[in-house]
Amino acid sequence: MKSIFKSWIVRLQSNLQNNQEYKYIPMTRCFLSRLFLVLLLVLGFWTHSSALDRLKVATTTSTENSGLLKKLHPVFEKRHGVFVHTISVGTGKALRLGQNGDVDVVLVHARKAEDLFVARGYGTRRRAVMYNDFVIVGPASDPAGVLKTIDVSEAMLRIKNQKSLWFSRGDDSGTHKKELQLWKDAGVSLFGSWYRALGQGMGRTLMAADEKSGYTLTDRGTYIALVAKAKISLKIQGPRGKPLHNPYSVIAVNPKRHPHVKFGLAVKYIDFLTSGQGQKIIRDFRLMGKQLFYPNAKRTH
Amino acid sequence: MEYLLDGFADGLIRVLRADPEVMRAAWVTVKVGFWATILASLIGLPVGFLLATARFHGRGFAITVLQTSLGLPTVVIGLLVYGFISRRGPLGFADLLFTPSAIIIGLVVLAIPLVAVFSMTSVASVDDRVRETALTLGASNGLVAWTVLREARFGMVAAVLAAFGRVSSEVGIAMMLGGNIEGYTRTLTTAIALESMKGEFGFGIALGVVLLAIIFVTNFLSRYIQRS
């Protein structure tokens, strides 16, 4: 094999040197040698990922987009000499990946689904990590007059009664579920043409609301990021408070269900997120100068 | 439109400064696309050649199946492969999900019909006299096949390039099987999907320009290979 390759190279070189004199180089070989050169070039850059252990974390897209994990994971990776691979998908899918044993640990924010996940025995060692909050945003003119409301349900009712445009993600995401819960809490079950379900991610929903001067429910992180980049001019209009809190949990995939999962590493990860150091990183994290996440690891379930 | 252009300018600057995240995504794209194309060609080219030259029972049916699978949505391929390599699937033990290999498997499934159908067409369009000339000049069966293949090589290379273009611009499979892990399985296309989800349309387009540049370079290299 080696000698064949060598002879190709020699022929190729002689071809390059002797353009005047005729020199027979069979085209098939010439073609192959060129192909080989290009392959070598590409293969030369092919680096195998190192044999380090990897921990697969399923989380939601908004969590990864916030940038918090980029602060947390390198610290953990360095301490334990592993790779943390973040797979960011919708909340439902994150749990589903855990259920199938395709990831080792999940970091999600969907209380009811988490309860079910643990109750069915797919997850174990669930710990609270932190919360962020949702906000109701709308045009600066605030046509529905929700700025002064104190109660979330009241704010929602006002929007409905004024028939102000409302943009819903309509994509069965955690945020969408939260929105539906808030409407339910406010006693609203009938929606009219003022209610627009998009089936889109948070960024696009915010941009749609901004263009059409409507209201929407958003996580604070995505909102801050878009405002900072001057992509939207929506203002935070609604009230704050517990009903709008968005608590995150970290849950290890149960090794009794999936013996192959890296349970030991998953537990270390959970311990790290809930440790003093992990909680401090969460508290100190700033997006455009604003705090996004509030650590609450002490709370038990 | 203006915000699009602004974002595009910013994005282009990031790209030109060789932003490490962009470079990593570009590299994953090349790596995964390269291997998927090689493997799909290793399978697809012989299949296409056989379908063009051999006459066997069920050939017409095989061609119809291949042509139909050209229309297979990538998400369906993603789901099928996911079913196989998920921990619950028959190949779950190999721990392939959310690795570049998983993406490569899905892309190979996507590209095989493409390579096979393209190369079948190009081999079928080779002059009959090529086979006959090779035969009467004393070629063995293998050499006859190789000679026909050589005459069809522009079409074959076109098939391989089309496959590379297809696999490196694909999103669904890369997203579903790779998991969009930064620096590991995040390709340019999944990065674009992510940026557009975040509303970073301009940056998404800048990434698209990088992708086009890669495909351009590939075509350029293939011209170099063929120039003989």
Next chain:
Amino acid sequence: MDVFFLENVKFRYETDLVLDIERMTVSTGEVTLLTGANGSGKTTLLRMMAGLLTPETGIINYKDEAIIFGKPGLKHRRQVTLLVQEPYLFRGNVLLNVSYGPRARGMNISQANKKAEEAILKTRCEGLIQRDAAQLSGGEKKRVALARALAAGAETLLLDEPISHVDEENSEVIVGIIQELAASGITLVVSTHIPEWTKSLSVKNVRLAYGRVV
């Protein structure tokens, strides 16, 4: 010894009987001239002898063995070479084309090139050696194809209309080579519809008309 032996060979193109040969033989070292008008079945006959076309009925033996039509045996392929009326040159330069036969016989590249060079000199193609086959004129193509057939070193050459559509200069070269070949003891079957140029050859003349030997 009979190189070719044909008996009751029939071939129909659609409904027309284009070939109907009761009996015909070609012996070793013999020069057979197939004459007859266009459409008298010369090409059909040569393609069958080369193993490319399957007769409807009848026997065609090559050295006492039945030819496998469509995919002739390796011995037949290596000993019989057909030069068609409009030859196809492979993509690439002239040398690549001419050295094809020797390489097909398993020679290494320098041996094959030597063989090719001999044939190229014989056909006076040395000026074309590096030229791209696709760029050649019709006459040049034919000369190169003849060189390719010679280089293959076959015992039997089937030449279909070797000088039709060829300019005077090229056809002179080709006729000269055919004369040389005839003298060298190679078995030749040559078809032509203008037999004047063959006067200097001592040949067995087989005249075809409407597919029959007359």
